[in-house]
Amino acid sequence: MSLEVDWTRPMWPPESARTPSDWQPWLYRAERILPGVLLAVATVVSLGVGGHDGRWWVITGILVAATALWVLGTVVLAPPRLRERPAFALLAFLGIVGLGSVLEVRDITFLIFMIFAFLAAMRLRPTWLAFAALAVTSLLINTLGNGGPVHALRERPAVWITIIVVQTAAIGGGGLLSTAVARQNEERRRMLDDLAAAHAENEGLQRQLLSQAREAGMLDERQRLAQEIHDTLAQGFTGIITQLEAAALAKDEPAEWERHLDSATALARENLTAARRSVRALHPEPLDAATLPDALADVATRWSGRTGVPAAFTATGEPRPLHPEIESTILRVTQEALSNVDKHAAARRVGLTLSYMDDEVTLDVRDDGAGFTPGPGPGFGLPGMRRRVERLAGTLHVESEPGGGTAISAVLPAVPSPPEASA
Template structure:
């Protein structure tokens, strides 16, 4: 809902919404408002028919009875025009609602002056008054109805006020304040409910838009990640596999030229075999790096705990893992990124930190998830990172930062020579529910 639409919405004194029909074509009225309108319309006819029947059964002259019934019939025609013939849009127009109120109190006053039973019909005047706009006009209508309903059986308002102005003035003021105040309170509650509904609608729309942006962000991150992995694999193939195959070919060619020297032939053949085994190991390592296997059978905290445990066994450096907050399934791209950053951070500790201890903390903080990696090693100057990407395929701090930024996250480094290193990664906690059905099949 736009703010321009909200500005055009008006509230009547019952707190009901009155959307302009011309600008709200096709909109369905609020359910409880439709129900209230039906009850109000039905009540108007009941309040007219009941006193008419009671009046017709009283001991009156035929002429008086027929005249009263004819006036009641005129009131019925007026109700039909204002409740059935007029469209809801026209019925709620300020001029039309004021005219409807004037007709009700005019017929009601005449009928009440003829028979006290019609004080019942005059009650409908309060409902007709509360439909008028703006608020001061509605209050005035309530006051007029109160004055007439209390004085018509006493000779009219002029006579009643001239005889006992204090009594009837107080009655009218109190009654007007009570009915008008109740209507104003009801209207205020209605406005609050509508404002709350508008805000909820805006939040729902913003949430839907946010989910769409998250999906778009993750799609872009996946595409960037694919490009980054291609570049990494291209560099790794060039640096390891291609060079390895070149060495194998060189050794085999040398072995072919050394056929007459068995010892030399065997040496070149053994070198070629060793190079082939090393290339096979490198190829398997590259394939394994394409997908985070620990996440296939475990949650993210379990996978990170296992990564820390295996790293500690391999390096001999104690590594502690802890998780805080309520763990929730995150989008696979997020979990894979956090796993890769953890692996790279621990790899950096093993290569550069000369640390005695390391720690990994995963924190779920509602809309964000953070990963903190720390060690008590030699540290470094953050303005001068310690080493370029390693031959084993690591990307160091720049690679970790790129991974975080692809997912609209940040990476912060704190370190100083001799003071250890702390790396903090902060990412939006996109839930797994934002995964498109088509993504699950990829």
């Protein structure tokens, strides 16, 4: 973000800004108090110096009272939005510099009050007018005690012009720089507020996405169970009924009756095993008492022990708790990928890698098996894995060729675990 000067804005930060800096309220209070304090100090010093008659003090007292009333009306009591209007700011400056000049002519100690004219000049717009007002203030402050502007410039023009130019440039340049810094801080604060709002909106969208994914997952799980019940349990019960009916017809033949009864019993046991397997598939048990990397390592170890194929698991990045839907999906994809390797790949080894990144988590499953030509196909293997991942705004990539092994990569958003889930 570059530090650019805006020549259309006043050098003094606007008091009516909707998002002022923490120090600005104190600055505005000091600005309202300062002219009265400077006027009081100048008056006290003038009284202490003395050397004036009664008539002088009467006139000076009237001028001090008029100046105090002007300051009260244009600085102390004026609403912020009125003070920021260019015409009002110019009127306030002219009154302050005019009354202050008259007082300084009467007594040089009122130069103390004239210092406030610099601040009044910095409220003017456009910028060239503010610089002109600063130059006029500098000219009056420095020359009124030395015979006035005309006399001072006629006697020593180079000295007084140099003083006025340097003083005006220093005060005006500092004002422009402070305004640019204040504007930059305001823009940075607005950007941070926008980022915070976008982050909150993104978290809301992620929660909504995960909620929708949960509903879609329930429907998909029902469809999968329906297919599994049709392919296993329903067919098994049909076989049991068929065997029992055949046994009823062969009750006069003990050997045949016993054979049909044994077949029905075997089918019933197979169906019970299939039912238990379906129930276990409904819940990712390995995640109940372990982190995701530990659960995947355990899945790989148990799969390797069952199939005899070495399976190496590696985790990279900084592991952290993720949303339960994300972790459950990664676990299911791992189980399905290993199941496909066991059924189709004839692999000699398998490698699994879980990678934690800033805003993503990636699962890679590679084998050196038979490979295949990727494409659409039936069943709940790769299509089911892809549906699971894409429901959570993720992507699934499959690279394979006949004889060249298979690499599956699932990329999911690293949505952090909600507080209630990690408590």
